[in-house]
Structures are given as C-alpha cells and as structure tokens.
Amino acid sequence: MQANKHLLLWTSLVTLALLVFAAANENVFKEWRRVQSAASGPSGPIDVHLRQVVVPTLAVADRCVTCHVGMAAGEPVVAGDPTLKRHPDVGHDPNVMGCTACHAGQGRATEKAAAHGDVHFWPTPMIPLRYADAGCGGCHTHIAVPTVDRLAAGERAFERNDCLACHKLDGRGGTLRPLGAGGMEGPDLSFVGARAFRVDWYDAHLARRGEASGGPWDDSFGPLSREDRDALDAFLRSRVGAPKLVQAKATFNSLGCRGCHKIAGVGGDDGPELTLEGAKDPGRIDFTHVRGEHDLANWLAEHFRSPATLVPGSQMPVLSLSEPQIDLLVRYMLSLRRANVPEAWWPKDRVRAERLGEREFSVDGATLYGSFCAACHGPNGEGMRYPGMPAFPAIGNPDFLAVASDEFLTSTIAHGRPGRRMGAWGEGSGGLRASEIATVVAHLRSLGGVALEPDSRAPRWVRGDAALGAQLYGAHCMQCHGARGEGGEGPALANAGLLANATDTYLFETIRRGRRGTTMQGFAQPSTVRPTLADPEIESIVTFLRSWENQP
Secondary structure: OHHHHHHHHHHHHHHHHHHHHHHHHHHOOOHHHHHHHOOEEOOEEOOOOOOOEEEHHHOEEEOHHHOOHHHOOOOOOOEOOHHHOOOOOOOOOHHHHOOHHHHOOOOOOOOHHHHOOOOOOOOOOOOOHHHHHHHHHHOOOOOOEOOHHHHHHHHHHHHHOOHHHOOEEOOEEOOOOHHHOOOOOOOOOOOHHHHOOOOOHHHHHHHHHHHOOOOHHHHHOOOOOHHHHHHHHHHHHOOOOOHHHHHHHHHHOOOOHHHOOEEOOEEOOOOOOOOOHHHOOHHHOOOOOOOOOOOHHHHHHHHHHOHHHHOOOOOOOOOOOOHHHHHHHHHHHHHOOOOOOOHHHOOHHHHHHHOOOOOOEOOOHHHHHHHHOHHHHOOOOOOEOOOOOOOEOOOOOHHHHHHOOHHHHHHHHHHOOOOOOOOOOOOOOOOOOHHHHHHHHHHHHHHHOOOOOOOOOOOOOOOOOHHHHHHHHHHHOHHHHOOOOOOOOOOOOOOHHHHHHOOHHHHHHHHHHEOOOOOOEOOOOOOOOOOOOOHHHHHHHHHHHHOOOOOO
C-alpha cells in the first residue's frame, strides 16, 4: 500500500512538472515570444501576442508576421531582432496576399523550422532568402524579356545618356543638386515595365527640352540614336521591380535552353517540362551527390554543373557555365511555380501571357535564336560539339547560307529533321509562330552576312549516274556520313526531311565548295589527301543521294 502511495505521489509530481514545463514553453520560452519581448516601438515595448495575415479568398492564414512583426499591417517601426524589420517595397502590400503566396513555407506554423518548411514531408519549403524574388513567378509572367546582351545594351544606354540624373531605377539615381534644385524630376522607373510607359516618351522628352531654357533638361537630355532608343525601350519593358530575376530569365533566353525544354507549351521535347520546376517537392529528390544543404536550389546548381552525375543517363550536356550563370539559372528555375490564386487576382503580365498569347521572351531575332537555337548551333551559328555527341551544324556558316534558301530554312525549322535531334518548331509542336520562324530565318542571314546566291535552275535538275555516285560516295563520303547516310562525324544525308527540302543546287554546291571552318572541305578544290571531283561526278553523287528519298 505504501509503495502505491509513493508511486501515485511521484507520478503526480512528474505529471505536474511536465504540465508546468509545457505551459512555460508555450507562454514564455517560445522563440517568437522572445523575439517580440526584445522589440520596442516609438511608445516602448510592443504587445506580445500571436499575429497573422488572413486572406479568405486565397485560403491563407499566415503567421509569419508573429516573428516578422515589422511586416504586419499597422505595426510601428520596431527595433530589435533583424527579423522585425519592415518588408522591402515590392510594388504591392504583402499583407494583401499573405506571405506564403510569394515565399512558400508553412504559413500556420509558429516554429522557425516548421514555418520555413524545413521539416520532413512538407512539399513546399520556403524559397531561400537569397532567391526571394523568385517567388514573383508564382503570380507574374514577365513579358518580352530579351537576351542578356540586349538587356546589358539597354542598361548601358540608360547610364550613358544620363537618365539616372532625373530618374530612380532599382534604388539608384534621382541625383540631388545644390540647393535642392532639379533633384528627381522624373518618376521612379523601377516598376515601369509592370505599369507601362508612354510609347512616345522620346518625342515628349524632346519637346520638353525644346521648351526648357537651361537646367537639367538642357544638361542631361539630348537627341538619341535609333539604336539607343530601341535598346532603352527593351530595357524599360524589363523593369518590373525584380532586376535579378529579369536578368536570370534573360540568361535562360540566351543559352538555348528552350531548344530542349518546354515552358508553358513552348520549347523542345528532349528534356523534361520546366513549367513548374520551382515547385518540385524536395522529398522526391535524390540528394546523394549534392554538396551542402539538401534543398532544391543546391540540387539545381549541381545539376547545371554536371547533369549526368545527378540524373544517370541524362542527355543534357555539360554546358561549362560560370558560377554567376548557374546562380542566375537557379533563380529562374525557382521562379517557375504557380500560386493558386483566382484569375481576378492575376497581374497584368500573366493575363497578357496566358489569355492574350503574348510571349515571355522578346520576339526579336537575337532573342528567338538565343532561346531556341544557341545551345545546339552556337551563340553565333558557329556550331557546337559536346563530349559524346555528334557535332551540331554551323548554320551561320556563309557557305551554308549562300545555298540554303529561305524556304529551306523555314521548312527545316518548322518541321525539323525526323530521327535527329533537330525537332520541329512549328506552332503545333515546338510552339513557334510563322512570323517568329521568319524572324529567326532573317537573323540567320544576318549572322552569316550573305544573301542566297541566285539560281535559275529547277529544284531538281541533276541527271547523273546513280551507280557511279554510289562508288564515289563509298570512296569519299561514307567515312563521315555513314554507309547508308545515317550520319556520324557529318550529318545524316539519308534523312527524309533534308532530302525533301534540299534542292539539287544545295546538295551540289555543298559537295563542290564544302563548308569553311568545318571538316567538310570542297571536292572541287585540290587536296593532298583526296582527288578533286569533276562536276559530272558530283552530280552523280547527288543522284545517288536522291535514291534514298523513297526508301522506308
């Protein structure tokens, strides 16, 4: 009996102690209570209590502002822990949409690890702070982003022409002058791409300068070249308050990534769809070969460095990217996500993209080529070679462009090369519109700097000896193009797409003159390693190549 009394006493005391500890832990020792207790506002210590942002329309109840008190609506500026600071200006009130719509994480949690989503089985951890602007991709779809080079040209024009004297841009500019005269005459342009700007801004500025009799209008503004104006237009359209994210998207648009990957239905099929890459669940990722933190950002960075190390059998080549490029691409990948918000909440850029069909990438020739072609054919059409892969042709080569008609180029881009890595880019497959394909063709012409040589002959004019052509092909062509034209060091010549689109002149002249800068040397030129071929012999080879057209 005495033993039972002792058992009851000590278990009661232990239970009481646990209850006291639990109450103290909940009401005294919680991290958010310590943060708030150390904070003070203009009137002294702030009221310590649980705070949250509730947005019924979005089914959001985010308690992040319990620790990040300075970001809560109506809270005074507080001093203390760095987590108490106010939210940076992002063009809209974060209290309208809550926190997790942009930053992800677990909004109802009040413990740091749980709130940031750094717990097992939580599929949407918080976006790392260094990539916080990637959260904009949940709602926004930035329109007409150009290549890195074009973006840089616009930024240089903006600074060279002294626009910062009157305008603020991403925290810079709006110069203050002595006695307060003339400081910040123009509006802040950090968000001008999201809010739109006057298309006749240049004419309006010129008129204003004509009316001025001194001051900054005379000192800081003058006539601009058409090249500078076009560069400034492209640059201003990209100013949406997230300069790093726009630069990241421009990097993606410069490296030919859409040549293998689709985003929102536009792009190639060789690689996986990337439309929601930033929403990938880390719990489904193998981090065995990932250094550092086991989060999506580090996995993506390692994947850009060595794709096959993380994904065995990956066909993605090692692109030899610099670390700054990798960092920008990781930022863009993390932005590829979609917040579940009603359409009435969509920003204008997303409406323009998803409802009006406007492009996320600029539709000038350089950007289209950079987005879809550069990874395989080189930034300037010089061709590319990756370890373990056949060489990709140099489509900016002057010898190629001198004999390749616009119809040939257009058809090749639109329909691709069946059986080869050159996919079809027409609207029903890769997603390029006819006008965009025409723009790419014009850009290719500019890369080579040559026009198509005139040819009055019919598309099929060659009448050679197929038997002789077969012998000559076996002796001089088979080593590079394969015994049956299947390709090897050189491209596949038995390809149905090539033979259907290529004229006899194209095939004849390619064999006769070759391609400078490549292993394909012209057979009309003398050589110490092979005989020169006469025109009738070249015509016989073309006739033999044509014999493959009707083969299954």
